[in-house]
Amino acid sequence: MNDGSILALVAILPFLGALVPGIMIRAGRNACASFTAVPTILALILLGTQVPAVMRGEVVSTTIEWLPQLGLSASFFLDGLGLLFAGMILGVGLLIILYARFYLSSDDPMGQFYTYLLLFQGAMLGIVLSDNILLLLIFWELTSLSSFLLIGYWKHLPEGRQGARMALTVTGAGGLAMIGGMLILGNIVGSYNLTDILAQGELIKASEWYMPALILILIGAFTKSAQFPFHFWLPHAMAAPTPVSAYLHSATMVKAGIFLMARMWPVLAGTEPWFYIVATTGLITMVLGAVIALFKDDLKALLAFSTVSHLGLLTMLLGFGTKAAVIAAVFHIINHLTFKAALFMTAGIVDHEAHTRDVKRLGGLAKLMPITAIIGTITALSMAGTIPLNGFISKEMMLEEAAHTVWYNNPWIVPVLATLGACFSVAYSFRFIFHVFGGPVRDDYPSTPHDPPFGLYAAPALLTVLVVLIGAMPFLAEPLVTVAANAVTGLDTHPHLKLWHGVTPALWMSVVAFAVGGVLLVLHGKLDAIWARLPRPEAKAIFDAVMERCVATAKAIAQGTHNGVMSRYLALLVVASIAVGAHAYFTSGMAAPTRELLPVPPLIWVGWLSLVAATWLVVSQHRKRFRSLIFISIIGLVISGGFVYLSAPDLALTQISVETVTIMLLLLALYFLPKDTPAESSNGKRLRDAVVAIAGGGAVAALAMAFLTRDVDSISAYHLANSYKGGGGTNVVNVILVDFRGYDTYGEIIVLGIAGLTIFALMDALLRGPAAKRLRDRAFSPDRSRDRHPLMMVVATRAMLPIAIMVGIYIFLRGHNQPGGGFVAGLVISIALLMQYMASGFAWAQLRQRIEYHSMIGWGVIIAGLTGVGAWLAGKPFLTSAYGYLHFPPIEEFEWATAMAFDLGVFLAVLGAVMLMLYSLSRIARFAGETINVTPMDHDPSEDSADEQEQKEGQ
């Protein structure tokens, strides 16, 4: 099976598996750990099936189109480099799952831990397998996010939370820079496919955009791989549980930056800027990290800075830009993984057993925990680069390369500094051995240490075996190093890994390193005292200060502009709109008016005058709220009349029915709100607002006048021409609603339904909160009507109900050909129903209401949606309508159209939403002490007569 589709499965497996631990934790910790291991093992096996092909030098790939318009596809490919990293991620992942099972205490939520771990594993796998840089960026960000969860796993520890935030900030910011760099690369090449980009090295290096792309991508890689000056986040991330440190900070996350530099090596490396930026940064980081590591007392901090130093070493090797350096780098990636993961786990074991990681409180552990001591000593020796362990070979290769490197015409500076780094590296490795395991047994450990159970040391022991094996028989690793180095360089490399190269300059450098390292350790006490007195910048303090300034600046901007004074925002918004509009109006240079003005009959003057008068009254009388409601309803009526006159019968129908429900709604709300608005604004503010308002009104009027006097070309002619032919209806407005732009209408009824449900939910939340108590304790309207449900109103609405429903059905049915349709019909019937609520009271009417308004909205949307889907069955696009004619002999020709089913959906949704809104508002009356009426009206004369009848009969 070599079509590569298996790769997508490998990449997705951890994500699928991430769902499992959360569930399996209920079956116990062993089951949880085992089920976490399953997806990892499966992925490892699937990866294994691809090994032969990759070893032959083939590239396995697969592509699933995702968003081809954006150049984004879910493409994966596996070459030597990918195989190396994928193997490390899954292999070490498996060891970590085992180790974490025994490391985590029973108080830690293990299911959560494994879920985060698998998410992270999936993200890392995604990075190394992606064949599309956009996809790679997504996975890159996912590693930042999932590592944030892992580092901050111990949420109760402030260091954990701060470390996680710092890691996220630094790597996230780097990720943003990298997005920019990658997009530039994609733009240069014209493709976001990694394999295409890798083939265009010459083009990219010649591009004027090479430098920006290089710098942005390197910022991403350097932040992720903790290179100077971004190295400071890594030690703080050590607040994570040790399995996380071992996984993220030895084998995976911090190597992502290295991976990226290796991946991009063929297109970015080999230039002067690359050499000076990458090699120099790597060199500085290597030396700095090694020096600081020597003076750290916390075991994990020591290992963290050692990791920083080794990452610097790898960066430097990649920066050299030679084939041999790449081979050394690839080999060192493997070796660093083996000894550093084992060392982290050893530190974890020591911490677990002795309850401290402070080197100054340890010592003499070799006698108490011999197995741990053996593992720790061997791996630390490898870290120092001791013959015959694997660390020695790659370190010799590094020194060999450094010895030949000329930096700015200076042949000495790189070898000397590399040797200096090696000296400190030897010193801190020896310190790890002698100060922790060596020396006499002490009697003041916080807890008496002894060797842990097998499960805890199995993983580091296995890695130690690898350390020794690779050291003794480096040719075992040669095939993997070969394919990986071939993949990085894109050339044929022939590495010959061997333990003994003879007496070379590199060997002498090593000898110096060991001698100086030993001296440094002997002098450690004195040096430590000097180090403690040295002034040095504290990265965390600087970081915190920078963050604080950012937060303060953001806060100042946010609170300065967003200060809670809404009337000011609105005023600014209006003024800004007027200014922009005026600028366009006066600078655009309009053509002369082309339309003749229509005459104005006297009746229109009357309507205009009443509209202006009503608006004036609403504004001037707005403090008397009830009065202003009456005036505002005049405006709605005048506008409806205007629609009739100006050839928009559908709008007139809709406007007048919406007007009715709006006024009902506002009246209901006004019952609970204060009836008067206090006079609060000063005269100055009123004047200012009036000026703004008149300017705004004038501007809109001028704009309206401008287009009303000019002709326009619109697509309406198409609608008029096709309404009958295509939609089967003569009411073009209705055909547009249910057919041409049916998708809009579909969205709109959903919005309306959501508005109804929102109101229902808001009311529900309100009535559960403190407001409910306030409602109960207050009399809202002191002057209540004494006949709440008057006889005349009840009788009239009852008689009108069937007529109103018939009118509604009539309006609905004629909608396709004459003014009307689902919107208007829904509104008309809801008014008829609301009248029943008004006449006989909420509780009385609600008791007789059998259909839930929620489900009415739901059915409306479903029916409209199904009508649209029906078009698919006929092989047409969504919401294509069909129609035809039936002929019943006694009656005239009868038209059917699928649009009608759609309109039915509109009708139901509108009816349900309007009813739900007003129903919700009326519902609060019950909380405000409204009594339940069981009779339909206050005084029922028919009962009186029945009583009289009885009395008469009684007599």
Added chain:
Amino acid sequence: MEMIVASAIGVLTAGGIYLILRLRAFPVILGMALLSYAVNVFLFATGRLAVNAPPILNNYADVSYSDPLPQALVLTAIVISFGMTAVLVMIALGAYLEADSDEINMTDADEDAAENEEGQGV
């Protein structure tokens, strides 16, 4: 006629703007209602004005029609603006019942309370 419609839109807009700049929720709701009228008529008017030309196809005579497209858009806009007004009313009512005041501007006391809540989150 054009002057009539344009000036009516202007008057409604001016009234609406003045009212949304008030300090209490109810006038702001009224202002939004006035602005909704203005916007709906404005959108309708983009189809230009025509008298006695409803967009109902007449199969028996060759007549002119007013522009149906803005009408269709405004029809849904009218219904949606009702929904929006209803949500606005509900929020205003909820705010009034919770805070016992229908002022729309945040007071200093509100801001202090918000600060405190933020402080607890850290």
